[in-house]
Amino acid sequence: MAILQFSLKQLAETLGADVVGDDSVVVSGIATLQSASAEHISFLANPAYEKYLSETQAAAVIVTAAQAKNCPVNALIHEQPYLAYAQLSHLWDTSSGINDSALSVHPRATVHASAQIADGVVIDAGVVIQAGAVIETGVNIGANCVVGTDSVIGQGTRVYAGVSIYHGVSIGQNGIIHSGAVIGSDGFGFAPDKGKWRKIAQLGGVVIGDDVEIGANTAIDRGALDNTYIENGVKLDNQIQIAHNVRVGENTAIAACSAIAGSTTIGKNCVLGGACGVSGHLHIADNVHVTAMTMVIKNLTEPGVYSSGTGVQPNAEWRKSIARLRQLDKMARRLKIVEKSLEEMGRKN
């Protein structure tokens, strides 16, 4: 693998940053403050790591103007070091990942005659593209993916190996879909019928906007009648469940293992921590932040931070807590009685 080298001058130009120190110094990678050596550039984004700044072995560190005075090595001054790091990280991302062996359409891909494959696509071995599917220019589809009938994958979107996309799914531009994701599976819809379940055909589709990232083994169900919507800029981590007719608003980010039940709408610019559950038919406002493992069982109509759950305790203490929790209603009633008794005593005296 070639080593990519850049001078601090080049990096500063890329970022629109200023260099304090020697801008001719050359670096060949990014590393954390603790693990960096003389060929690395580093960054200080999290205040908790400021303690590592004084002893870093990095050639240079991206810092804010305020932090620069404490930087013992060359500094790149940037208002948002974390964002600067995000930008630079792509300079060293030379891998084409698990999709690299294919050039245009691999002879071992199976593409239906009626599918439309644009120029400049990469479709790897074992991929199956069904009738009427549309693969736009610049799309990269990893080995053993399946794209269902009439589905569309927008320009520049990368689909890693082993993704299953059902029929009637529309995916926007410049997305990233990780391995094992399933998009367009049937929503979980059944009508009770004399003790059995009668399946409701899931006739809607899935519409995914531009710049959406979908994590490994995440599942997004198709709508029952209308569509399921994932709007522009949404970021979904791994192992997430999006049920039928959910709408996830623009630029919302959801961490791993969260589940959104059917017909719920999540607003724009929300952040959901990992392993949250949101019940069905709810509305979550824009700019809501839900912390990890929260159980959202009502509408959240105001922006803000929301939580539930009980934090970890030593098991012996926890056993007491949950036993007491079961008695809590009784305790509340007993407290009420105590208060009344005291009040009466007060009146008597």
Add this chain to the structure above:
Amino acid sequence: MAILQFSLKQLAETLGADVVGDDSVVVSGIATLQSASAEHISFLANPAYEKYLSETQAAAVIVTAAQAKNCPVNALIHEQPYLAYAQLSHLWDTSSGINDSALSVHPRATVHASAQIADGVVIDAGVVIQAGAVIETGVNIGANCVVGTDSVIGQGTRVYAGVSIYHGVSIGQNGIIHSGAVIGSDGFGFAPDKGKWRKIAQLGGVVIGDDVEIGANTAIDRGALDNTYIENGVKLDNQIQIAHNVRVGENTAIAACSAIAGSTTIGKNCVLGGACGVSGHLHIADNVHVTAMTMVIKNLTEPGVYSSGTGVQPNAEWRKSIARLRQLDKMARRLKIVEKSLEEMGRKN
């Protein structure tokens, strides 16, 4: 795609329903009350949506006899409008999904010489069928699925793309298995051995009944010695974990992301909400309903509705709640002391 049209007369006959209004009216799809236009039939199943009935633009609405008087358009009278909708939905489900390009056995499927493939099956590109497997008539297996040694897929069952079925798995008739599902993986069984884990070979299989639906990315482990059982009519949503030697009883439905630990038995006609966890070696009675995100850590021997978890709160309030929860045992003791003091005061006076 052809547009499928039906007169209200035809639909009423299909359902055994009565028409109030003009039964010659033709519709070409189903839609919700809010989104329906003049070419749609709609339905009123959820009382919360009754408010949309008066303004619906649908050509006709499926309603109960009691609701018919409030229906401003043609009505189909049915005792269970939701069930009627379920039945009609299949009329418009013309897609063969992601499995449509194969006719009988696709030349790019790999079928072992000793496997038995019935007439009238569809096996798509990239499918691998191992030695001794049995694929019964009418089965449809999507692209890139794998069926292990000696496994059986019963008549009429549909397996969507990208499903992995291990050896010795038996799947009944008319089932539906969604993409990414894994059936027959090893149970999680290890014996401690001087600080390491020694694997226990998982020698049982998985037996799945008829009319079972299994959601995307759901995993069902094989048994350790005996089998894991999913009985007739069970509906499993996406991302579910069924551990070794679990038995899920007839017609039970489990929502997404729930996990059932090893050797637990779930009764018949149960409903588990999403993201529930059920500990191992438990017995859940028939007709139990567990709400979403509940932690089931004891047997549930009586039918009924069960829950756990703490609902969502603004983060600042939640912090107080969980701090107090940790003090709850102490609070209970303090309340006891207060009550005693009052009692003594009462005796004194």
Add this chain to the structure above:
Amino acid sequence: MAILQFSLKQLAETLGADVVGDDSVVVSGIATLQSASAEHISFLANPAYEKYLSETQAAAVIVTAAQAKNCPVNALIHEQPYLAYAQLSHLWDTSSGINDSALSVHPRATVHASAQIADGVVIDAGVVIQAGAVIETGVNIGANCVVGTDSVIGQGTRVYAGVSIYHGVSIGQNGIIHSGAVIGSDGFGFAPDKGKWRKIAQLGGVVIGDDVEIGANTAIDRGALDNTYIENGVKLDNQIQIAHNVRVGENTAIAACSAIAGSTTIGKNCVLGGACGVSGHLHIADNVHVTAMTMVIKNLTEPGVYSSGTGVQPNAEWRKSIARLRQLDKMARRLKIVEKSLEEMGRKN
């Protein structure tokens, strides 16, 4: 399928156990005490099952010396019957599972010319091996797996069908990876940038030790800058999420559906129950046991058993409990006031 038969003498030699009874008796399988018949050997590991010993129909039972006097049939005496069972279980594990049809490299596998494939490997149909990958001797890769650029699979490791391994992933020796697992997907890293999310390239890899088992549909993300580490002897169940830069210590076992957030370190010899969540940037000490569905939101610096969550209740009681939980802070204040009043009264009297 051939029936494998062993005399008790042979089994005792394998285990280093003593036989009480007739060591010429031949058995052809293992079964539980309840389901065993005259051709089976059984074992008594869980004291809860001791009640089944007196009526077992097994030909022989593996028991401790102390239990032997209660054994009504032939006994194999072993200090750890569960471990003995684990050892014997492999004698009857004759299936090669879903990977059996391939001999060396299947003609329908696609192997890049620059990949290094050792002798004695089995690579099944539909497998795609990218440039520079290294497949060591004795490795078995199931149908439709993908191995990314420059990844290494160590000697003797078995990868079941449908696994996706990204580029730059290193997997040790004698591992087992179940279907649907995804290893090396991008960590969930984004920098906020004027209301949008800017992706951070995930430049680290994944390093997995020897003797590691990874369950079905489990996902392990690659590191942001450094690697994600799964140390020797770790056992991960199904549907687990391991975020970027996590380190899971030697011989730790994690049950299904648990999620470990980014940069967290789990110690050695830990056990995490199912559906646990561990927040990011935490340290969990060695020998920590976390019970199922626990929400770990702080460091656990001492060995021991930890828990959280509220156990299942009938729904009507639960509604009261969580209503009261929301009032808990107020209740605590009211209790304080009551105590003060009593104290004042005490002083007055």
